[in-house]
Amino acid sequence: KNEVEQSPQNLTAQEGEFITINCSYSVGISALHWLQQHPGGGIVSLFMLSSGKKKHGRLIATINIQEKHSSLHITASHPRDSAVYICAVYGNTGNQFYFGTGTSLTVIP
Amino acid sequence: SQTIHQWPATLVQPVGSPLSLECTVEGTSNPNLYWYRQAAGRGLQLLFYSVGIGQISSEVPQNLSASRPQDRQFILSSKKLLLSDSGFYLCAWTLRSYGYTFGSGTRLTVV
Numbered sequence: 001k002n003e004v005e006q007s008p009q010n011l012t013a014q015e016g017e018f019i020t021i022n023c024s025y026s027v028g029i030s031a032l033h034w035l036q037q038h039p040g041g042g043i044v045s046l047f048m049l050s051s052g053k054k055k056h057g058r059l060i061a062t063i064n065i066q067e068k069h070s071s072l073h074i075t076a077s078h079p080r081d082s083a084v085y086i087c088a089v090y091g092n093t094g095n096q097f098y099f100g101t102g103t104s105l106t107v108i109p
Numbered sequence: 110s111q112t113i114h115q116w117p118a119t120l121v122q123p124v125g126s127p128l129s130l131e132c133t134v135e136g137t138s139n140p141n142l143y144w145y146r147q148a149a150g151r152g153l154q155l156l157f158y159s160v161g162i163g164q165i166s167s168e169v170p171q172n173l174s175a176s177r178p179q180d181r182q183f184i185l186s187s188k189k190l191l192l193s194d195s196g197f198y199l200c201a202w203t204l205r206s207y208g209y210t211f212g213s214g215t216r217l218t219v220v
Contacts, residue, residue, distance in 0.1 A: 045211070088153075097201075099154075
């Protein structure tokens with residue numbers, strides 16, 4: 001069983017739709033990251049969370065530490081949001097990140 | 110500012126040839142450094158991590174090795190590549206759980 005589970009694996013949405021990607025983890029963590037990987041492979045960090053909620057533009061990330069769950073929301077989705085979104089947690093017992101397998105998002109114009 | 114450089118961006122190597130991928134970090138000291146591999150259709154897999162010069166931890170036994178000759182330099186190597194070594198290799202650094210940054214990656218194709 002993976003330490004980090006993401007859902008859905010694949011997601012297709014119409015432009016303008018509200019999108020939610022979920023992440024559940026089973027290890028104790030000191031931080032959770034949401035990453036975006038573009039088709040060329042490059043990865044950028046969208047958010048780092050240890051509690052509560054963060055917002056950046058049309059992106060919102062929330063985390064519930066008690067439930068070991070995080071969500072990434074995209075409001076008013078746009079085709080340029082098409083990418084793979086990866087949830088990663090930093091374990092609190094060692095120097096290691098655990099990664100979800102990613103959610104492949106396609107936003108259709 | 111903190112930056113991470115990874116090269117080359119793409120590489121095509123024959124089976125049995127050696128490999129050397131380099132990653133350097135600027136703007137920080139004593140980072141934790143990581144090598145990850147992403148095989149087609151799979152998530153990121155941690156290969157090696159380092160908490161200091163000369164300190165390497167291996168997560169997955171295979172024909173790859175890593176070295177950290179300087180504080181901000183991390184090298185991934187192989188003496189003889191296998192077809193199964195093909196994938197997308199990413200270097201990353203953190204200061205514990207902060208400043209988590211990936212390099213731009215190297216797409217390796219072993220033929």
